[in-house]
Amino acid sequence: MSSPVPLRCDCGAVAGEIAVSPGAGNHCVCFCDDCQAFAAALGREDVLDAWGGTDIYQTAPAHLRITQGQDQLRALRLNPKGLMRWYTACCKTPVGNMMSTPRSPFIGVISRFIALDAEARDRAVGPVTSWVLGRFAKGGCPPHAHPKVPLSAMPGIAKLLLRNLITGGHSPSPFVVDGAWLVEPELLSPEARAKLSPS
Ligand SMILES: [Zn+2]
Ligand SMILES: [Zn+2]
Known part of the structure; x- marks a missing residue:
């Protein structure tokens, strides 16, 4: 049983939904330098919290549907091994992060793309259960965050990945067509990436 969460x-211009069911996802906040750099690359630091954290709902790409504006999806990679970081061309809304293969069983949907206020969102996808990589946070590691990724978060992440692998969570995906990415990602040059580093 699942209930759709609206995306917008x-x-x-771009809209869709996520099918959410208990145990199918993981709600976290990531303070890492790459997530901060992604927001900076889009000129969208406004999506970050006071510590530079990005609110993310991790799930399987197959749970997402884009019902409108799929042609506006673009991808950015901060380095040649970096995640596929999706956003919209129309208004530079960050959409989600995937591993670097179209068979990625995993997407971290950026909560900014979820068309609910924070309270309704938390009711729909569950509350944040981990605050990770706090050592990159602005002004030092927030009291509620772990400096790296806490061991307590590992089983949840592993379970999610395994479940997505077993259930074929990589497909169908709004980001993949015939086994290839919907669009070729833009790759940042090392110089451009260095400029985005949070100091
Ligand atoms: Zn991050
Ligand atoms: Zn837009």
């Missing part, structure tokens, strides 16, 4: 970019 800031301008409304």
Whole structure:
């Protein structure tokens, strides 16, 4: 049993939904430098919290549907081994992070793309259960965060990955067509990436 959570970019050109069911996802906040750099690359530091954290709902790509504006999806990679970081061309709303293969069984949907206020979102996908990589946070590691990734978060992440692998969570995916990425990602040059580093 699942109930859809609405997705929408800031301008409304891109919309869709996530099928959410108990245990199918993981709600976290990531303070890492790459997530901060991604927001900076889009000129969208406004999606970050006061410590530079990105609110993310991790699930399987197969649980996402884009019902409108799929042609506006773009991807950015911060380095040649970096995640596929999806966003919308229309209004630079961050969409989600995937591993670097179209067979990625995993996507971290950026909560900004979820068309619910924080309270309704937490009711729909569950509350944040981990605050990770706090050592990169602005102004030092927040009291509620772990400096790296806490061991207590590992079983949840492993379970999610395994479940997604077993259930074929990589497909169908709004980001993949015939086994290839929907669009070729833009790769940042090392110089461009260095400019985005949080100091
Ligand atoms: Zn838009
Ligand atoms: Zn991150």
